[in-house]
Amino acid sequence: MLQLLVLACTITYVTAACRRCLPMNENQKFCQADFAGVFKIMDNGTVIGVDRVYEVKLRTLYRKTTITKNNPGPWKLFTPADSRACGTTFVSNAYYVVSGYYKEIPGQLAQMTTTKCSFKQYFDIDPVPSYLPPTCVTTESEGRGL
Template identity: 55%
Template structure:
């Protein structure tokens, strides 16, 4: 009986360790930029607020390099990421500029959220990168690997 209980605890410990770790499929910078729903330049305006399982940052979107859904009307003043780094959450630095890629998430009764995580692109810059950052060229004729909510979270 003690052996059985020990085995259950070992399996449970291994399962909890696996669930709590952030893992990402290997992707190039180009894939991280081109595969998700959007890639934009943001200035982070605050330290983020935890709302449920998300951390929500107030942002200023300075430029959108690409979007798969141009008429989606996302809430461009907020950027969402999992609150927990074990769930692949990102920590952004206030008053810093970032090129970020992510996906659009629609929740009932809310505007479309712009969501990112550690598996996608986040490149920070001390100053506005609009004049210096050269984005990868995305090939519109080649089917990109679709990054969906299940892949990210």
Template identity: 50%
Template sequence: MSRSVSFALLVLAGIIPSISACTCLFHNPQQIFCKDDFAGAFRIEDNGTVIDGIRVYEVDMLAMYRTVPIKNLDTEKLYAPTEIGAGCGVILNPDAYYVVSGYYYQKPGQLTQMGTSTCSLTTYFPNNPVPTYLPPDCDTTEVEIKSDRLVIS
């Protein structure tokens, strides 16, 4: 009987981590870039403030490489889960440059938020990437691909 109990515990130990693990749909950087709601170049200005399990970074948006149509966008903040691993959290370094992609979150009565996670791009650059970064081409005829648009602030 103890063998069957040990086996059951072993099986459960293998299942539980996979249930709570962060699972990303796309793994190719071009797919991630093209399927997220936005992709842009940012300078991270601080360590972020944690509010309800979300780290809110103050950012300077240097360029928006692609986006879906959106109104009332908060371009001064970037939101990321705090829990690394299962929670898909990311840590961005202050005073650093990143090309980041992610999704928009709309809450009634608030500006539209930009969110990112380990399932999105968070590519570090030692210097401002705007002069040198070449974004991938996206086939916007695919239903899942968002429209391309370049907006430099």
């Protein structure tokens, strides 16, 4: 009986942990992000602390917000290492259109962070020549877009 209770609690924890995503359609995930662009994933990611960090090559950036301080460092994508914390995974040598937010940590460069809650679309080949990003309607006060 105790084993069933432990199992039930574990399943509840794992399935309920990543429910922090706001209900949004794909267009909203793209348009309400701090950044969105095409990235080529260069490795399988390295776990550093609580994050998995992917080396990437930026192909094009469709959206970005202005960061007032600590502009992003070299092109890396950060995601929680644990899927229960909404972390996502990428395939090495593949292309993705990804959105996310800038995580600012005092004394460090801002980190381009993405999660399961963000826009993510996989491509075998470079989509830049043919991909048509969603049209985003923004106001001047949002400061979004390129």
